Amino acid sequence: MSDAESVTRAVTLACRNGLHLTPITALVKKASGFSSDIRIRFNHKVANAKSAMDLMLLGATCGAVLHVEATGEDAADAIDAVDTVLSQE
Incomplete structure (x- = not known):
């Protein structure tokens, strides 16, 4: 049995100019x-x-709703980190 965890979260993109080079x-x-x-x-x-x-x-x-999925041992922490980046203006 695998120890891999899978976490999914919907995140609203807050970057004023969308997903461009700086937030990427x-x-x-x-x-x-x-x-x-x-x-x-x-x-x-x-x-x-x-x-x-x-x-x-x-x-x-x-304002786009992005669905983020992470799979692995640190999935919960990864989702939190991605959420933080995408939620910044």
Whole structure:
């Protein structure tokens, strides 16, 4: 049996200009500090939270509801960290 934990949370994107280079850079840096697999879903697209290119292709705008899923030993902490980045203006 696996010790991997899976956590999902809906997060509203607060960045005024949507998901652009500055918040993406912060998000990738934060997400890369976790061993968990972190995925973000928006409009039927799925992005690896550790990939700037994936995140840019989401095209998420301010106020968008993103569905974040983390799977791994530190999934709960990873979700909290991603939520913090996405909730900043």
